[in-house]
Amino acid sequence: MSHKVTFDVVGDPDIINFGIGQPSADLLPVDLMRTAADGFLEKASPQDLNYGERQGDPLFRSALAGFLSSEYRAPISADALFVTAGNSQALDFVCSVFTRPGDTVIVEEPSYFLAFRIFEDHGLNIVPVPLDENGMSIEALENVLTRTKPALLYTIPSFQNPCGRSMSTECRQRLAELSRAHDFIVAADEVYQMLWYGSPPPPALGTLADQGNILSLGSFSKILAPGLRLGWIQTAPPLMERLLGSGVINSGGSFNQFTSLVMREALEQGLQAAFVEQLRETYARRVEVMDESLQAHFGDRARWHKPRGGYFFWLEFDEGIDTTALRASADRFQTGFQPGQNSSSRGALKNCLRLSFANYGEDDIREGVARLARLFEHSGTL
Amino acid sequence: MSHKVTFDVVGDPDIINFGIGQPSADLLPVDLMRTAADGFLEKASPQDLNYGERQGDPLFRSALAGFLSSEYRAPISADALFVTAGNSQALDFVCSVFTRPGDTVIVEEPSYFLAFRIFEDHGLNIVPVPLDENGMSIEALENVLTRTKPALLYTIPSFQNPCGRSMSTECRQRLAELSRAHDFIVAADEVYQMLWYGSPPPPALGTLADQGNILSLGSFSKILAPGLRLGWIQTAPPLMERLLGSGVINSGGSFNQFTSLVMREALEQGLQAAFVEQLRETYARRVEVMDESLQAHFGDRARWHKPRGGYFFWLEFDEGIDTTALRASADRFQTGFQPGQNSSSRGALKNCLRLSFANYGEDDIREGVARLARLFEHSGTL
Numbered sequence: 001m002s003h004k005v006t007f008d009v010v011g012d013p014d015i016i017n018f019g020i021g022q023p024s025a026d027l028l029p030v031d032l033m034r035t036a037a038d039g040f041l042e043k044a045s046p047q048d049l050n051y052g053e054r055q056g057d058p059l060f061r062s063a064l065a066g067f068l069s070s071e072y073r074a075p076i077s078a079d080a081l082f083v084t085a086g087n088s089q090a091l092d093f094v095c096s097v098f099t100r101p102g103d104t105v106i107v108e109e110p111s112y113f114l115a116f117r118i119f120e121d122h123g124l125n126i127v128p129v130p131l132d133e134n135g136m137s138i139e140a141l142e143n144v145l146t147r148t149k150p151a152l153l154y155t156i157p158s159f160q161n162p163c164g165r166s167m168s169t170e171c172r173q174r175l176a177e178l179s180r181a182h183d184f185i186v187a188a189d190e191v192y193q194m195l196w197y198g199s200p201p202p203p204a205l206g207t208l209a210d211q212g213n214i215l216s217l218g219s220f221s222k223i224l225a226p227g228l229r230l231g232w233i234q235t236a237p238p239l240m241e242r243l244l245g246s247g248v249i250n251s252g253g254s255f256n257q258f259t260s261l262v263m264r265e266a267l268e269q270g271l272q273a274a275f276v277e278q279l280r281e282t283y284a285r286r287v288e289v290m291d292e293s294l295q296a297h298f299g300d301r302a303r304w305h306k307p308r309g310g311y312f313f314w315l316e317f318d319e320g321i322d323t324t325a326l327r328a329s330a331d332r333f334q335t336g337f338q339p340g341q342n343s344s345s346r347g348a349l350k351n352c353l354r355l356s357f358a359n360y361g362e363d364d365i366r367e368g369v370a371r372l373a374r375l376f377e378h379s380g381t382l
Numbered sequence: 383m384s385h386k387v388t389f390d391v392v393g394d395p396d397i398i399n400f401g402i403g404q405p406s407a408d409l410l411p412v413d414l415m416r417t418a419a420d421g422f423l424e425k426a427s428p429q430d431l432n433y434g435e436r437q438g439d440p441l442f443r444s445a446l447a448g449f450l451s452s453e454y455r456a457p458i459s460a461d462a463l464f465v466t467a468g469n470s471q472a473l474d475f476v477c478s479v480f481t482r483p484g485d486t487v488i489v490e491e492p493s494y495f496l497a498f499r500i501f502e503d504h505g506l507n508i509v510p511v512p513l514d515e516n517g518m519s520i521e522a523l524e525n526v527l528t529r530t531k532p533a534l535l536y537t538i539p540s541f542q543n544p545c546g547r548s549m550s551t552e553c554r555q556r557l558a559e560l561s562r563a564h565d566f567i568v569a570a571d572e573v574y575q576m577l578w579y580g581s582p583p584p585p586a587l588g589t590l591a592d593q594g595n596i597l598s599l600g601s602f603s604k605i606l607a608p609g610l611r612l613g614w615i616q617t618a619p620p621l622m623e624r625l626l627g628s629g630v631i632n633s634g635g636s637f638n639q640f641t642s643l644v645m646r647e648a649l650e651q652g653l654q655a656a657f658v659e660q661l662r663e664t665y666a667r668r669v670e671v672m673d674e675s676l677q678a679h680f681g682d683r684a685r686w687h688k689p690r691g692g693y694f695f696w697l698e699f700d701e702g703i704d705t706t707a708l709r710a711s712a713d714r715f716q717t718g719f720q721p722g723q724n725s726s727s728r729g730a731l732k733n734c735l736r737l738s739f740a741n742y743g744e745d746d747i748r749e750g751v752a753r754l755a756r757l758f759e760h761s762g763t764l
Contacts, residue, residue, distance in 0.1 A: 033431065034424075050404055050410060096478070097503075114629065121479075229635075
């Protein structure tokens with residue numbers, strides 16, 4: 001099947017659209033960026049504006065390594081970091097370097113719906129593996145690996161998009177082992193790793209980079225600002241060599257040099273660390289409000305786990321419900337969501353939906369869930 | 383053959399290395415960038431930090447369209463512009479969207495050597511077409527097209543890298559026609575279009591975007607700062623649709639949103655237009671100095687045309703000279719250049735070399751050419 005779904009963007013201000021997986025305006029830090037840009041440009045040397053080293057500016061990578069070591073509670077070295085232009089670019093780049101058309105990529109079912117399009121652009125065959133309570137089912141994966149030889153496996157280990165589940169420490173280790181045993185690359189999308197509300201998830205898959213063929217993809221989009229288009233891949237030497245051999249960075253140098261030097265300042269001044277703490281507090285409150293609102297309006301007709309991190313609630317309805325059909329009428333109720341079907345690589349999960357609490361404050365979340373309930377109440381007459 | 387050559391970077395300060403195709407430090411405008419960043423961040427709204435529209439920020443594209451219309455002396459519309467993360471990323475992206483492994487790309491012989499690696503990463507067959515006095519020989523191209531069906535043709539129409547030649551207006555029109563008749567995409571690398579020293583080159587190939595399957599790739603790397611990693615593709619609706627359909631921008635939004643908003647300010651304040659004028663004056667003087675120095679030291683043993691724009695002199699020696707072999711001894715004479723062989727997709731042109739005047743001031747150019755002459759004088763004894 002073809003995945004020609006586009007993402008929901010901020011549009012009609014009268015609609016509360018939980019389909020939008022982007023931060024709300026009050027969480028986009030213009031002042032912080034001004035301080036960081038001022039700090040960089042006050043002391044910048046002309047050569048800072050030249051092509052950057054292929055792997056990324058060494059001082060930026062040092063600052064990032066310090067931040068990650070603190071957030072991950074594990075030592076991350078600057079040598080293990082490769083600077084990208086955000087996670088979408090990184091995933092596309094990983095496909096370019098490590099796959100050829102006709103190769104197989106294993107994905108979680110459900111998964112991040114816009115990743116499917118990137119895989120299709122690279123001519124990859126998408127093979128889904130279901131989730132269990134611990135994220136991707138390792139048992140199901142081992143079963144798939146008996147008959148499939150993937151080039152790549154794409155996983156969102158912590159606070160999975162859309163389900164919100166996290167892979168256990170044991171499963172992470174087993175996945176690392178399997179990547180070596182079956183010779184495939186793991187592209188771990190770890191953008192939600194720092195967004196925990198309560199206690200941290202199991203260690204980032206990146207901390208196991210020495211134990212498997214692991215590329216840990218991180219980004220500033222979810223912890224600072226999506227428009228920066230800046231991220232990183234954390235990995236070990238053999239895979240790093242493959243990344244550094246790519247023609248595009250040998251021609252253009254580091255993928256986003258200027259922005260990385262601005263962000264170096266935000267990291268060194270501690271602005272990024274303070275901001276991610278603030279995000280955790282804000283999103284934690286939103287989770288509580290959305291959960292309470294859902295209990296009030298959907299307690300008797302949907303099932304969900306309150307997420308412990310990330311951006312999303314994932315609701316499961318009885319099999320008869322078709323959320324793709326309902327989505328078409330959502331505008332009339334000034335509400336919105338992502339139909340579960342979008343997140344399925346095989347067009348299933350029509351009885352599920354994804355709600356993001358990232359783009360709205362607490363009052364809007366209450367109001368939006370109430371509108372969503374009205375949509376469902378009228379669904380028989382639509 | 384495999385093209386595993388890497389680019390020369392600023393290294394030992396005692397060496398004058400004309401192999402480096404990067405601007406000198408005095409041409410990297412920290413003050414300008416500070417003014418532009420201040421201007422943007424003073425008035426930025428939070429949503430400016432969110433994902434950008436896939437095609438690129440509309441106000442940035444408007445400002446860029448105004449600048450290009452003025453520089454190209456032809457109306458360029460904001461709708462015809464697609465924002466990229468620099469020309470290397472753009473060329474890689476074009477290959478992703480318009481080619482599949484096994485396809486053929488036609489290149490000029492010689493051409494930009496680091497483009498070859500990008501084409502190889504995409505599994506493309508590289509077919510060279512020689513240059514004549516008017517750039518890519520249209521006669522030779524028509525001959526190749528009788529037996530080859532390319533997906534892509536890569537050309538540097540103005541002040542070609544490495545030869546410095548420019549395609550005539552007639553040849554540009556004929557190329558546009560051929561792209562329609564033979565159904566291939568032209569990726570025109572127009573990064574040197576504005577760097578003319580004397581009189582402008584024929585109109586950018588982008589101005590013919592309505593007459594052929596043309597993607598005109600432009601960048602701020604050569605007219606402002608390479609580290610920005612910001613550029614654009616100018617094209618007409620049918621090809622624009624193909625660009626916009628790519629999975630990676632449907633996931634991540636515009637390729638370099640933050641930097642594009644900084645550059646919007648530089649365009650609107652006229653800083654970019656003033657800077658490119660200053661570059662033209664500076665480089666024009668360097669061309670004169672390098673030409674005079676070459677006349678003094680190489681007048682009797684090499685042939686070249688004084689470039690009317692761009693970054694490069696291309697020197698041709700008698701067939702017996704092997705510049706690849708000489709390059710290995712260049713450090714001893716504290717000089718450097720790109721051997722012609724690097725610029726040949728078939729490993730030919732050993733008797734040629736490329737010199738860039740972008741990375742050195744006038745005194746260094748005089749001294750560097752004198753050192754180069756000493757290298758050649760000692761070549762018999764090396």
